[in-house]
Amino acid sequence: MDQDAARLLFSLDAALARWLAAARMRLGQIQMETLPPPQAGFRLRHHDDAGRPHEELALFTGGADDAVELARYDDAGNYRPLKTAPNLRHGWRLEALPDLPALRRALDAFYPARLGALLAFENGRLPVTPLRETLARQTGMYRITQKLTDAQADALVGRFCRSDGGCLRTILWRRDLAGTPASSHLPPEKFEPAFDQTGHGETRSLPLLCQEACNLLVAEARAVIKGERTAAAASAVDC
Amino acid sequence: MQERGGLAREKRGKTQKKNPAEISRFFASFAGYLLRVIPKLDAALLIVGHGSTVNPDSSAPSLAHAATIRRRGLFAEVACVFWKEEPALRDWPLLFPDPTIHDIFVVPNFISEGYFTQTIIPRELELTGDLTERDFPAGQRWHYCPPVGNHPAMTELLLQRAREVAPGVPERETSLLIVGHGTGLNDNSAVAAKQQVAAIAALDRYAAVLSTYMEEPPHIADWAKLTDTPNVVVVPFFISDGLHSYQDIPVLLGLEPEPTAAASQQAVFRQNPRHLHGRALYYASAIGTEPRFADIILEQTAALALA
Known part of the structure; x- marks a missing residue:
């Protein structure tokens, strides 16, 4: 493969152009829109706000820097440590995204590295790590998570990763090398990239793929082992 | 992983003749100046931060420094990864897929060499030393730099x-x-x-x-x-x-x-x-x-x- 072909294959901007051309304008809770001239470029907003008049939505024009701030807090002003949690704030529109790189950077601020995960998945190059491998790697205060039983892992993932209130990612990893599903408490569509995890039935949404258990889940596993199941106890773990 | 030595400290004596440490520092300073002004468009910069699941301000400095450097146009890409936030350290294979990016400079935005710089970051980024050559993305060379807290300034x-x-x-x-x-x-x-x-x-x-x-x-x-x-x-x-x-x-x-x-x-x-x-x-x-x-x-x- 020559370098130009490789660049096209692995370029996020080129991939984004392909996805937009296929009318795939949803990423998680974000609705993308192509603006007609004279504005041109792109606009982003919460998909729940898609039917609201523009003037009702607060205008942001600061690109990815504004996206970082919009993604930081939920509607109640609480910090969002997990960007793929289904609690993106409402009432804003992000405009002045003139081209694909600007759009890509903004989307990447809302959902860090998820476009890259999707591109790697489409290219067959997304590394996927079983939960047991992730836990076996831990040291320090998280080494204890290696004691998580299968039953505890099953319940934990079923509770922590569920799309309705937990995380909108589509889980690709298995519990172990034997291929045990991540959790028997999650519906089959939680593992299906074509399914819209927001529950809105959008058939062409871009999935937020999960290739490996996140550090929040590892921290929660520690809380389970130590008998600190409450949200407050789990949130105090931050080292 | 081999432990890295710190940078040479600045000598504060009033000797007329420059000693080797002063000469070394002069060249380090000059190289630093060049690096701040000469674009490296076949390279990317990856700033590694701790981040937090409970405090919204933990990642702010890393993101701000990344934005500052990005505006200068010195690298093809400038990205951050975090231990406790997203993108996660484990997202490293997803960050720089562009085959024209050959060198990745990894700078821990940490105060000291310690548990994170010597255990967590190398493990999660799969770094084997100061230089790690990757099979995928093909031919990428990942350079593991000292943490910011080691800097003489x-x-x-x-x-x-x-x-x-x-x-x-x-x-x-x-x-x-x-x-x-x-x-x-x-x-x-x-x-x-x-x-x-x-x-x-x-x-x-x-x-x-x-x-x-x-x-x-x-x-x-x-x-x-x-x-x-x-x-x-x-x-x-x-x-x-x-x-x-x-x-x-x-x-x-x-x-x-x-x-x-x-x-x-x-x-x-x-x-x-x-x-x-x-x-x-x-x-x-x-x-x-x-x-x-x-x-x-x-x-x-x-x-x-x-x-």
């Missing part, structure tokens, strides 16, 4: 912070406390703070200069027992005004009865000084919020090349 930045937080306060009647994290997980964690204290003490400006820690002795909570001057200046040797420096240490100092809301969610930053135990106590913001850290991140990529 740290001493001057700490002094600057101390002066800013207590303007006009006589240094001879003041104890300067540099507070670090400290941890039983790695003996090196406290070394950076100790080195800075030694360098500042050698200048003989303050009545006393002490290193203190959150998790190992001497504890910052004992600040009143550790000092006997009318003024005490405390500078957090931390990357951000996050959980530890804005919420935990003020409780240990007695400034707050319990942890407050995060800095960005407060109407005003804390007022100085506070009068406690018959002293005037001045508490600075974390050293890592200093905008000059963007330049320091760039210079750490040069430090690796010169090591």
